[in-house]
Structures are given as structure tokens and as C-alpha cells.
Amino acid sequence: MLDFNFASITLIDIGVLSISIIGLWWLARRYNVLQQEHKTLQQEHKTLRQAHETLQQAYETLQEKYNVLLQAHETLQQEHETLQQEFRAFQSAADRRYSAAQLEWEDQYKTLQLEWEERYNPLKEEYDTLKAESEILKTGLETITQEHKLLERTCDTMAGRYQEISDKFTLILETLAARN
DSSP, X not given: OOOOOGGGOOHHHHHHHHHHHHXXXXXXXXXXXXXXXXXXXXXXXXXXXXXXXXHHHHHHHHHHHHHHHHHHHHHHHHHHHHHXXXXXXXXXXXXXXXHHHHHHHXXXXXXXXXXHHHHHHHHHHHHHHHHHHHHHHHHHHHHHHHHHHHHHHHHHHHHHHHHHHHHHHXXXXXXHHHHO
């Protein structure tokens, strides 16, 4: 049997042991990193699987709605055909009535047209007058706005000039006060 003695450890043994410890340390760190990446990938996989299931359910729901809408479309198509037949029958009856009532409607239309023109013309004139006045007021407002902006700029300039003069006057007063 071999007796172990610390004195029998050589520098090579220490070097091999150091490299082994460093290697184990590096492997442990790499293992932790890979384990973390594995957990992250598992979480992403779980999230993607949930998203897939959600999309699958949405697809199935949409498929069911599509089938319902398809049936509704077919029903509406049949109703449309029925309504077209009814409309043709109604149109035929209406054409017969229209021919009889056309002269009466034309007279009523002419009467209403005259009444409309009597009411429309004064309103149109009033509208045109108001529109012209509005344009004049708009132009006046733009002029006033421009003048206001000019006055604001002038006021700002004057305020700056006043401050400059005030500072110079204060400096003169201080200089005079210092001489006395």
C-alpha cells in the first residue's frame, strides 16, 4: 500500500492539481451558465407553446365563426333571391301606378320647385353676404394678429433696452456714489 506524504507532492502534482481545480471551477461556471440558458429556453418554449395553444384556439374559434357566417351567407343569398323576385313584382306594380300618377307628380314638383326657389334665393344672397363679411373679418383678424405679434416683439425689444438702460443707470449711480 502506498503511504501518502505531503512532502512527496511535487510541483508537477501541484500544477496538475491547480489546473484540475481551475478546470473544475470553469466547468462549474459553464454548467451554471448552460443551466440558466436551459431554464430560459424552457421558459421560452413554454411561452411559445402557450402562444401556439392560444392561436390554435383562436383559429378554431375563427373556423367556427367562418362556418356560421358561411351558413348565414347562404341564408342571406336565398333571402336575396326571394327579395329580388318580390322586388320585380313590386316594380311592375309600381310602374303601373307611376304611369297613372306621373302627371300629378310633375305638377307637384313644379309647385315645390317654385316654393324652393322663393325660399332659396334670399338665403343664398344672405349666405353670400355673410361669406363676404367673414372674409373681411378674417383679413382684419390676420392684420390685427400680425400687428399684435409686431407689438409683442417691440415690447420685448423695449423691455430688453429698458433693462440695459436701467443697468447702465445703476452703474452710473454706483460710480457717482463711490466718488462721493
